[in-house]
Amino acid sequence: MNSILNVAKKLNLSEKQVADTLALLQEGATIPFIARYRKAATGGLDEDQIAKINEFYVYDVELNKRKEYVSEILKEKGLLTEELSKKLFLAETKQAVENIYEPFKIGKKTKATEAIALGLSKLAEDIMASSSESFNMFSEAKKYLNDKVQTVEFALEQTKFIIAQIVSQDIKVREYIKHQIYNYGVIETKYKKGAEDTNGVFEQYYDFNEKVSKIPNHRVLAITRGEEKKILSYTIVDFNLKKITYDLNEMFFKNKRTAKYINECIQDALDRLLIPSIIREIKTDLFERAEKEAITVFAENLEQMLLGPAIKNKRILAIDPAYVNGCKMAALAEDGKFLEKGIIFPHNHDEKQFIEAVKLVNIFIDKYAINLIVIGNGTASRETERFISKLLEARKKKIPNDNVKFGVVSEVGASVYSASKIAIEEFPDLAVEYRSAINIGRRFQDPLNELIKIDPKSIGVGQYQHDVNQKELSEQLKLKVNKAVNMVGVDL
Template identity: 40%
Template sequence: MQLLQYLIQQTQLSSKSIENTISLLNEDATIPFISRYRKEMTGNLDEVEIGEIVRFKEIFEALEKRKKAILKALEEQNVLTSELEQKVTTSRNLIALEDLYLPFKKKRKTKAETARIQGLEPLAKMIMSQRVNNLEHTASKYTSNEVDTIEDALEGARFIIAEWINERTDIRNNIRRELERHSTISSKIIKAKADDEKAQKFKDYFDWSESLMRIPSHRLLAILRAENEGFIRVKIEIDKERMLQKMEEKIIRSQNECSTQLQLAIADAYKRLLFPSLANEALSIAKEKADEAAITVFAKNLKQLLLGAPLGEKRILAIDPGFRSGCKVVCLNGQGDLVHNENIYPHAPQNKSIEAIHKISSLADAYKIEAIAIGNGTASRETEQLVKNIQFKNDIEIFVVSEAGASIYSASKIARDEFPNYDVTVRGAVSIGRRLADPLAELVKIDAKSIGVGQYQHDVDQTKLKKSLDTIVESCVNTVGVNINTASESLLSYVSGIGPKIAENIVNYRNENGSFTSRTSIKKVPRLGGKAFEQAAGFLRIKNAKNPLDDSGVHPESYALVDKMAKEHKKKVSDFIGNKEFLKQISLKNYISETIGLPTLEDIIKELEKPGVDPREKAKMFSFDQNIKTITDLISGQTLPGIVNNITNFGCFVDIGIKESGLIHVSNLSDTFVKDVNAIVSLNQQILVKVLEVDVVRKRIQLALVK
């Protein structure tokens, strides 16, 4: 099967769209660039559809690579027949391919291989033929110095037969189907670990059993984690007797001495070779599906978090709260630069709250603070209450900001390079403040896994997770656009076509030569060639540029078209900006050409209406219930404000202002069936919840969404 045919089959997209997309990908075009600026070529495919083409293209190429390796190995063994070559070439997946290769795979020393060396393969063939009348007499001919008895000879022959049975594709596929449809996964506590405190979080799985096909991804990952940590044993089971009967029906054709040996060989093949291997394969497939589901949830959460509402370029006082070590306070200017830092000690054991209030008030006046960001970690509620009691001279908005991953950033090389003369506490507080100003710009500096917006991120396939999350970060960065004159190296590295090295060169060039004044001046950056400029330019913004299009999503390749529009309507390009009524009057069909179609023209008009406008919402203030300070303050039936801080397939977790987050199970999100939790709630959404149940010992809170 050819690549194009395979992709059409897998994606159900048109051949022209796929062909053109592959052509662009082969020219090193990125997904954001293709989806945004090559709509005519792709038939208006979005990032998700292009991503599917990329994914299935990689699967196909991996399969083809494996086929070549197997064909080469078979050829070197002189066992490659035209029939076998045809089967290998037409294989549709890796499992079928490996089954074909299994009989020829170089094996470590097995029981069957030992038996062959002992000369027992002819005996095995005779038993398989089922035509031997006096098997004991026949087997006696195969005793030797290495094969002491007739039973040893028969056992060796059975080992060889078991291996042949193991290599039969039809039998393997029958067991696979049984595992896929009817297998159960069960778990039992390891008795010695039953009282282990760490094991208690897996208490639900101390004695558990359910269908492997139907087990939810989060539950499978939890069970496998418990097994990996040594608390439980996991088993996969199917109806063994039914499978043995089916195998015997396929293999045994007569009832004689040979059939007895075949029954023994079948049982041995099943127990020792087939079931362990295929049960592991089934569990591995289930784990892959669970990984995909978990990664999908993680990616959705990350996207919502990265596209969270920014406060914008405001002067911010940020507080990283704490008790014994005090609260680290930093002041940032409108560009996010650190202008002041110090410690205050308003809480126990120092209890210098009056002094802390005076200090925060004076800093707010001195640095004309417009907003205060308080980290949501230890002492957050107490610090928030303290700050809200301060009578500021000007209106100052107060926000509680997630600290997730801040400690990772503060100890990172990126943070050390940004603030070489400050310790981790200062860096952490700066990160909290910058997250309020622009979550995307700050969070790209942190390994996405450390942000904490998913479950089991350390249990899933790490390569797949990283690839998925990098794709999400790239998509978000390019959706919003980047101010090239203020963006960090980390943020720039995710811009289409740039990457880490060119991002470093951009920052170095900016430091040496000052701000970029036009998009064309970007070409002066070392190693930023024509291709990189083509891919990146439309996503880079230059504020107050001479050409207003430089602060828009209009690609430089379309500047001439916009100039033509302006000239024909006897206006300047600047007259178009924000002039919605006039832009509506332009007849776009007059500007359609071989390379530019209606989708691109409509995008251009949208950008001219609102050039450089951030697509994200603005940050909103929020207050928790001040009467709820710990889990012991909760009572069933209470209605509380909360913020969604994590979303899973089984529900969402809600921050209600205490250390423990509450869970709204999917069944408590709506009166009707909920297929996708993200369709009901979104990350950082402010909601009302009702307390259903509180388990103080296990620190679990069950909530329901108040409609």
């Protein structure tokens, strides 16, 4: 299995581009270095393309190792048919390999292995294979009676478990059922009685139904989170089990005398082995699809934040809004230099405090020739916006040429920065709230320069970012940070 060729096909690149890029990466060259200084070798690939080559190659190598492992295990057990081997070869994802392997992951003790240990495998094979109407399974079962198998009824009951396992391991059967459930099934979620759902976060999913084939990725992430928190039950229903049962009976029908018995085996296989397993497979597939898209979106969101326009040559009054504890203010020079701090209480329904707040904001504006007031978008943000808006309207009436503006900026991650080592080193004498206000103001002046001080995962790039693979998310976010820094540069 040629991983370089596979990657080239998936990314629509030449094998040479992929091979040369991988060679540079294996020599220790960084992605930004390759993108900037080795364009001739890569054919002009950018950072995103180089990162994809590396990501896809590592995945493909791991995928091939898993395929080889599963093939060897199945071969050792005498289960590796030509059809299974072909399915493994064509599997494009790790989950697809696991789905193929799943029905063969037999534990130390199952109903089928117990029946096999009783020596009933051949009876199961004969019952499934015989197309003769003269075949009598009761007579055949008598041949297997011994100290451990003392009655025909017991022999046939145990043999059912072997046949159920054979049915459940049939690749065509599993593919057919998965197709039916995915295309016709309905996701059903219910509220778990007694579960605690603070603020009704999952209320819309308390009694929810949607076609499996139509459900968007963000709902899959929300439902999965609700299930993990034991607030929601989550399954798939309405996939026409009667049709599936009928079709499987047609598939395994050999003669009328064994038809009822085979139907019972198929019913057991469906209820106990196939339906639960394939529903789990589909739920896993849905989550992996949603997770992959979410990580891509989170990384793109971060890139947009990092590459947001810098507001140059503006003196800023940054406000970290709050209610009872007061709004923390920080005046900043054009280059982000901290000038002075202050605190106001405009939201406590205290007229004296309100008047003092108006007075102090005006003092800061006049003292430092403030051009722009920047408000964090957290708690009390709306109220602070209204307060500042009215204050600036009043100033405009008194000073017609006054041109102070205000804006709102995301404060996600500001609290993380304020307690970080780098913030303490920058402002050892300031409380965390004032460091947070400074960060809010500076990220308006120069988003990239300020945001790189914060762990990318703490910037809050998506609603479900804590539900996805954290290692993969970190890698993708780190790539975006490196890309932005190499595009724009930062002040160290």
